[in-house]
Amino acid sequence: MAKAQIIIFEQSPIILGGLKSIIEKISIQHELHPISNASDFLLFLKNNKTDLIIANIELLKELKTANDIIRKNRINLIFLQSNDTLPQNDLHYDELIEMGENEDQIIKKVIGCLGELTHQKSNKKAETISSREENILREIALGFSNKEIADKLFISQHTVITHRKNITRKLGIKSVSGLTIYAILNKLISMDEVK
Amino acid sequence: MIVTKDIKMADVVHINHFSLSILDRFGIELGFGNKTVEETCSMYNVDPDFFLEIINAFIDNDYFPKKQLQSFSVKLIIEYLQKTHYYYTQVKVPEIELLIEQMINNCYTQKENISLLKRFFFEYETELKNHILREEKVVFPYIQLIEDAYYSNNISDKIIKNMEDYSIDIFEKEHDNIEEKLFDLKNIIIKYLPQPNNKSICHNLLHELFSLEKDINDHSRIEDKVLVPKIRAMEKEIKKKAGLKS
Numbered sequence: 001m002a003k004a005q006i007i008i009f010e011q012s013p014i015i016l017g018g019l020k021s022i023i024e025k026i027s028i029q030h031e032l033h034p035i036s037n038a039s040d041f042l043l044f045l046k047n048n049k050t051d052l053i054i055a056n057i058e059l060l061k062e063l064k065t066a067n068d069i070i071r072k073n074r075i076n077l078i079f080l081q082s083n084d085t086l087p088q089n090d091l092h093y094d095e096l097i098e099m100g101e102n103e104d105q106i107i108k109k110v111i112g113c114l115g116e117l118t119h120q121k122s123n124k125k126a127e128t129i130s131s132r133e134e135n136i137l138r139e140i141a142l143g144f145s146n147k148e149i150a151d152k153l154f155i156s157q158h159t160v161i162t163h164r165k166n167i168t169r170k171l172g173i174k175s176v177s178g179l180t181i182y183a184i185l186n187k188l189i190s191m192d193e194v195k
Numbered sequence: 196m197i198v199t200k201d202i203k204m205a206d207v208v209h210i211n212h213f214s215l216s217i218l219d220r221f222g223i224e225l226g227f228g229n230k231t232v233e234e235t236c237s238m239y240n241v242d243p244d245f246f247l248e249i250i251n252a253f254i255d256n257d258y259f260p261k262k263q264l265q266s267f268s269v270k271l272i273i274e275y276l277q278k279t280h281y282y283y284t285q286v287k288v289p290e291i292e293l294l295i296e297q298m299i300n301n302c303y304t305q306k307e308n309i310s311l312l313k314r315f316f317f318e319y320e321t322e323l324k325n326h327i328l329r330e331e332k333v334v335f336p337y338i339q340l341i342e343d344a345y346y347s348n349n350i351s352d353k354i355i356k357n358m359e360d361y362s363i364d365i366f367e368k369e370h371d372n373i374e375e376k377l378f379d380l381k382n383i384i385i386k387y388l389p390q391p392n393n394k395s396i397c398h399n400l401l402h403e404l405f406s407l408e409k410d411i412n413d414h415s416r417i418e419d420k421v422l423v424p425k426i427r428a429m430e431k432e433i434k435k436k437a438g439l440k441s
Binding site: 171172173174175177178181182184185186191 | 307379
């Protein structure tokens with residue numbers, strides 16, 4: 001499951017720290033990246049997938065390249081508004097957090113901006129293995145190679161490998177002997193068959 | 196929280212009690228009263244800077260000032276890695292085996308299933324031992340050779356030959372994923388094994404597996420992020436000295 005990647009772009013360590021401690025409370029799996037200078041910010045944006053940026057308006061509005069990346073990748077953007085900054089009409093943003101807001105309001109806004117992401121997550125296919133995968137798993141547990149399994153089930157080796165990847169991802173078991181134990185515990189094969 | 200020289204050694208244990216195994220590796224014994232890290236280290240003849248880097252890297256996964264750690268001699272790092280090897284094979288693995296054995300003996304609902312775990316862990320143990328043996332017999336001697344050559348002025352043909360046969364790049368490639376089976380074993384117990392009737396042994400076993408996994412990850416991190424880059428730089432320099440293209 002991919003974690004939501006959130007950048008907080010702000011110079012004041014007090015605001016950075018404060019926001020961090022609030023956002024850490026959200027129920028969505030995420031990784032926070034507090035960044036305080038423009039070059040680090042740009043570097044991170046260029047090299048990493050980002051889901052949400054919470055940024056100081058004054059800092060961000062100067063950065064043309066960053067704004068282009070944000071627009072192009074459709075990264076959600078929340079502006080931090082302090083008392084002495086005026087709302088910007090020419091910059092597009094998804095939410096606005098004001099300094100006086102309380103914790104619940106801030107959390108609500110952040111979750112709102114990550115909403116699409118969580119929605120995708122719940123739409124994911126069930127994590128249980130299908131009956132087709134069960135068949136493949138049985139063959140793996142019995143010790144057959146990819147090629148042998150492909151020949152036996154009249155499918156390509158490539159398909160076998162794809163199934164194996166999905167089985168490993170769904171079960172959280174990587175090794176063949178681990179998969180064998182799973183197969184025995186779930187009565188896909190009997191203990192005597194392995195010996 | 197970053198550990199510094201003037202923090203109390205007792206507080207290091209309070210910050211993260213898993214660090215006990217690190218202290219043990221450095222030969223530091225409990226009962227340090229209010230002595231600081233620096234004072235305790237000097238009592239046990241431990242390089243305090245090296246100790247700090249290792250303990251900080253262990254406590255915080257993100258803490259990794261490669262540059263500082265890289266200023267220590269390869270020998271010091273190898274000695275430490277060897278101690279961790281000893282700890283895995285002589286302390287941790289037997290402990291885990293004992294717990295699995297106890298589970299089998301105390302369990303009346305699924306002896307057979309737990310025997311499967313035992314066999315699985317035995318396979319893991321063999322893998323781990325082979326991995327360690329390879330490092331001690333091939334990798335560490337090679338690395339020591341490179342460090343010695345690096346600090347000496349004459350580069351013998353023998354060293355060049357050795358470098359042709361083996362290099363740190365080969366080590367990095369073959370440095371296999373030794374945590375895989377440990378990861379599987381944890382998941383099998385957490386997700387798929389019906390809860391055994393002797394819960395507390397089962398929970399202890401999980402604790403032990405988690406702690407071994409953390410320790411091994413830490414060990415690999417030191418190898419991949421400190422040892423490999425350091426040796427690679429030395430190899431390059433030696434080739435340059437010997438007038439070879441790198």
